[in-house]
Amino acid sequence: MLKLEGAITPENTLFVLLCFEGPDVYSTAGGLGTRITELSEALAVQGYTTHLLFIGDPDKPGIETRVEGRLILKRWSQWISKYYPNGVYDGEEQKLYDYNESVPYHIYEEIVRPAVAEGKMVVIMGEDWHTAEVMCRTSDLLHWFGLRQKVLLLWNLNSLMSLHRVDWARLNFVSTLCTVSKYMKHKMWDLGVNPLVIPNGIPSRHMEPVDQDAITRLRRFARQGDPNRLFLFKIGRFDPDKRWMMAVEAVARLKESGYPVTLLVRGGIEPHGAEVFSHAYRRGLVIRDVVAPRRPSTVNECLDLLEGAGTADIYNLRFFLPEAFVRSIYASADATLANSGHEPFGLVALEVMAAKGIAVTGCTGEDYAVSFENAIVIETDDPDEIVGYLLYLQRHPNEQERMRREGYRTAQQFLWERVLENLFGKLEFLARKQNIILSPRQLEEQAPANGQHGASSTVVEREKVAGKPTA
Structure with a gap:
């Protein structure tokens, strides 16, 4: 057994991330794609070799390296995805079968075996129910070849979808289970x-200042000549859990009480969207769809579309929103309604805080939110609760500014760099139970003199994977 000297470092540890979603547009359907993309990049930036195996765009390379070669993207099941062009979950069952069948052998043959030969520890992290079976099979395969004790297996839950398909006893036996909040x-x-709880994070670029000219222009558009007109924003899938009906009803009640509102919304293509807009129409709210002849790439292009849409209570933004534009809305709005009834973590609200905006959150997974300190926390499904809190903020502008400052400070605590410190601490605890941590000195002593598992083996590995029909 190796003695425990030193901590987890890029020299003695590498990561394997397993997820259906990933960084491609084809592979992103929600917050999971954002999480895994930013987590993998953050690990690579910290110096860790990181393999991300995801259901990738069939028209992109099977293997792609980023972050000076430390982030290795492996687009899985591309031969299947060619028959299912409508995104990661199109042909879901066929992709899942292929993923479960082929990923464990790749991990053993091309990643774990050479890494262990170099004296390195491998951390394998699976995300959500799609990876539960592949984690179990990977553990079994590594055990068969006598390598399981050299590897840490963690499985993370981000949502409550399809949990009936998880063999909990088996998964809990072969891996350490994690999730993103105390609520979960x-x-x-x-x-x-x-x-174990390991929260989500945000990239450091979200802390950069928002363009003041964009804020001024957005507020001028939203006020429509009335300095007291409220400016609100809501973004997310049209899912009843997001409490869209509650948000629209709050806007209607504000308008009926003599407090006009401009609400910008960006939803998805889910059927619940029709119910939401039907309710808004019945409540007398004026709705305008804002569409774009081509995909806008700048904040100014987005603002031009808004300003040409005419007057309304609700603007339905039916075009791609660049990140800079979304952050501009966060910063300029009186509040962003992230008032979900069920939210595992609440990444949107944290992004709002990073832009110095005010988030109206639910009270489920948003562990970081403290009502009237750094956010507004909604504890019921009564629209009047939103109405009352928004009118309170309108009467107390100094409170608004204080909450924006406190929210920004909170967001700084959840940068991926900080979250990784939390992760590494838990990994060291788990590694010590298996007695597999190596210090850089031990790694140097055990590395083969001829470098047979060095850079050349990486090239061989990539060539092997490129030749597989599954990658």
Whole structure:
């Protein structure tokens, strides 16, 4: 057994991330794609070799390296995705079968075996129910070849979807279960398991100042000549859990009470969207769809589209929103309504805080939100709760500014760099249970003198994977 000297470092540890979603547009359907993209990049920036195996765009290279070669993207099941062009979950069952069948052998043959030969520890992290079976199979395969004790397996839960398809006893036996908030931890208690909490994070670029000219222009558009007109924003899938109906009803009640509102919304293509806009229409709200003849790439192009749309209560933004434009809305709006009834973590609200905006959150997974300190926390499904809190903020502009400052400070605590410190601390705890941490000195002593597992083996590995029909 190796003695425990030193901590986890890029010299003695590499990561393998397993996820259906990933950084391609084809591979991103929601917050999971954002999480895994930013987590993998953050690990690579910290110096860790990181393999990300995801259902990738069939028209992109099977293997792509980023971050000076430390981030290795492996687009899985491309031969299947060619028959399913409508995104990662098109042909979901066929892709899942292929992923479960082929990923474990790739991990063993091309990643774990050479890494262990170099004296390195491998951390394998699976995301959500799609990777539960592949984690179990990978553990079994590594055990068969005598390598399981050299590898840390973690499985992370981000949502409550399809949990009936998870073999919890088996998964809990072969891996360490994790989740993203205390709320989700308590939800998992009901399943008979007790996970570690490792929160989500945001990239440091989200802390950069928002362009003041864009803020001024957005507010001028939203006020429509009335300095007291409220400016609100809501973004997310049209899912009842997001409480769109509650938000629209709050806007209608504000208008009926003599407090006009401009609400910008960006939803998805889900059927619930029709119910939301039907309710808004019945409540007398004026709705305008804002479309674009081509995909806008700048904040000014987006603003031009808004300003040409005419007057309304609700503007339905039916075009791609660049990140800079979304952050401009966060910063300029009186509040962003992230008032979900069920939210595992609440990444949108944290992004709002980073832009010095004011987030109206639910009270489920948003562990970081403290009402009237750094956010507004909604504790009921009564629209009047939103109405009352927004009118309070309107009467107390100094409170608004204080909350924006506190929210920004909160967001700084959840940069990926900070979250990785949390992750590494838990990994060291788990590694010590298996006695597999190596210090850089031990790694140097055990590395083969001829470098047979060095850069040349990486080239061989990539050539092997490129030749596989599954990558």
